Amino acid sequence: MKKLGFVMVLIVFLLAFPKSGEASSSSANIFLDGEPLNLSSGVQVANMKGNVMIPIRVVSENLGFKVGWEKASQTVTVENSEKTVRMVVGSQQAELNGAQVDLNLAPVLNGPTTLVPLRFVSEQMGLDVKWDNQSKAVYLSSAALPTTGAEIDPGEGTNSGSQTPPTVESGNKGSLTGLSFSDNRLMIATEGAVTPKVFSMTGPDRIVIDLPDTVYSASFLSGHAVNAQNGGSMEAGEYSDVTNIRYAVFSDNPPTVRIVLDLTGPKNYAVTQESGIIIVDLNAEGEILVPPVPPVTGNGKKTVVIDAGHGGSQPGAISANGNQEKVLNLNVALKVEALLRKEKNINVVMTRSDDSTLGLSDRVKVANSLKADIFVSIHGNSNNSSSPHGTETYFTRDASKPLANVMHKHLVKATELMDRGVKYSSLHVTRETTMPAVLLEIGFLSNKSDEAQLFKDDFQNRVAQGIVEGIKEYLKVQ
CATH class of the missing domain: 3.40.630.40 (Zn-dependent exopeptidases)
Structure with a gap:
């Protein structure tokens, strides 16, 4: 991890790049946290079949990730503090922390450099991606990204790209059966062995609840809308400190559901779990820390x-x-x-x-x-x-x-x-x-x-x- 430790991805807005049958020079500007990327002399951004492709040099020099190139196997490796992505020139199959994922477009050799898809690399490495079709600009944001993996924008997209949300019939350990919010408390109903991972984030402020080894149940899908990217949202009612509640399939392997409470500002919370009900209580005096902090004695040391x-x-x-x-x-x-x-x-x-x-x-x-x-x-x-x-x-x-x-x-x-x-x-x-x-x-x-x-x-x-x-x-x- 040489520069940005974007530990964990706010994603996914599908980019509506204009269609193009062949590679062409792209006039698209790329902004990182509001600042334009100043590309080195001779570095060209290409548009290939509607995908913005960038040289691996940009990934290392401008986005700050570790990049490796194995000439013999024509393999590109991109790393940050939490993820390792491996892509092979000409292959639409990539590896994400050892798991196979699909690419919209394979990396290609372009003269002395290798071009990789900007959207895929940015999303997997922890950058929020937005495309402004009017100005033909890509906006990347690294602010306060999650550190346990990619945070999906449940209303817009999914980390995996699958179109059919996995359900409990897949033989997984647990399932999400219900979700409700009242009296400043989020109540999550589950079946099976579900152990939540809860943490708060800033920029913007939110509380994130990950449910590992968990899928949507049939009853949840019957009562909650899920879009084509396996995500959705629900209103928080009149409670002003919560602006929105989002849910999405965070990962297919292992199956994980992520729930996000969007807040108007910092908020303490406590988490309890009993008889298949997980409660995230925003009325709490303080925050429950995950993981438990090991005891340390004082004695002036x-x-x-x-x-x-x-x-x-x-x-x-x-x-x-x-x-x-x-x-x-x-x-x-x-x-x-x-x-x-x-x-x-x-x-x-x-x-x-x-x-x-x-x-x-x-x-x-x-x-x-x-x-x-x-x-x-x-x-x-x-x-x-x-x-x-x-x-x-x-x-x-x-x-x-x-x-x-x-x-x-x-x-x-x-x-x-x-x-x-x-x-x-x-x-x-x-x-x-x-x-x-x-x-x-x-x-x-x-x-x-x-x-x-x-x-x-x-x-x-x-x-x-x-x-x-x-x-x-x-x-x-x-």
């Missing part, structure tokens, strides 16, 4: 949260030799943890200690709820070219820059790799945390020289020691 990036179904970057970034991240993080537990003046908390899948918002919630003193996220780097190499450190907020400088100094000394400097980037875990926070990119998995060091035990031990020394210097602990 400094609290450090160590975050091993990626994990579980999110492998992160994959090297040419098949090494996964998530493995590197966890190995180093566990070594850091072991060293910090020997420090009498430091409490250490891990966001994950095994190969589990964890959303970016959950990582942030752990740190913020603990009121941690610092947050350190550990990652390996990657690039579409095998040339870049070395160590770099990222921060977002000005308050985090001193920590970034100290951590980077020790990290570069420990890795003995090229010093690529301290850099700013709007990454979710460094942006949404309330304490000084940094993201460490130890080295490049896409570079053979770096990779040869990254998975060596003695190298990881040096890196872990360097991270601990940086933490101790910044916190001024002995």
Whole structure:
């Protein structure tokens, strides 16, 4: 994750691009968060059969995602902090975190570059997409995206693109049977084993309820309108803090239904579940946090949260030799943890200690709820070219820059790799945390020289020691 950690997609508005039988130069302007993308000289946007196609160079340079290119197999890999998309030139079948999905148009070779469909890449990587047919402009938005996956705009589209909503007859674990809102409470009726994942978001403010391993039941479909993209909405009545209630099929694999409460502003809530009824109560004094925050004792110690990036179904970057970034991240993080537990003046908390899948918002919630003193996220780097190499450190907020400088100094000394400097980037875990926070990119998995060091035990031990020394210097602990 080199730049934007758009952890999780507000999508999907189907783009009504004008039809075209062959590729042609496109006069469409592309805006990201209201600012026009300044494309490098010679970079051309193409219109192919009604689809805006962009060079993979734009995806890496302008949209900020990690992009990999395997020349032998003609495979393009696009990654952010949560998702990995693989596309093959000439194939309308792509992979999203290992699951097969369909493309409207296959990637194509165009001279020295590869063109990929803008809408598909943007949506899957966490950007809200809108097409203005009058001005012939594409508007991409990255503001406050969900971090557990793609947030669908239920009234307009679906992540999967399927036309028939799956129902409980599919043999899944649970089903959504009813949905209602009254007295400032959302009531969700379910059958089977349904465990909700609930979190709040800003920009705009909303509460998101994910129902994993859940499909629409026949009774739900008979009482609630579902459009061709498997989504719909219902009114919230006279309660002014909720402007709309949306629902949609968030994912087909695993089957997941997402419900979104659009709010007029920040709102506390509590979640209860009993006898097949999930209640999201907006009358609550406070918010129930997901996941539960591990207990940490006080005693005047400094609290450090160590975050091993990626994990579980999110492998992160994959090297040419098949090494996964998530493995590197966890190995180093566990070594850091072991060293910090020997420090009498430091409490250490891990966001994950095994190969589990964890959303970016959950990582942030752990740190913020603990009121941690610092947050350190550990990652390996990657690039579409095998040339870049070395160590770099990222921060977002000005308050985090001193920590970034100290951590980077020790990290570069420990890795003995090229010093690529301290850099700013709007990454979710460094942006949404309330304490000084940094993201460490130890080295490049896409570079053979770096990779040869990254998975060596003695190298990881040096890196872990360097991270601990940086933490101790910044916190001024002995």
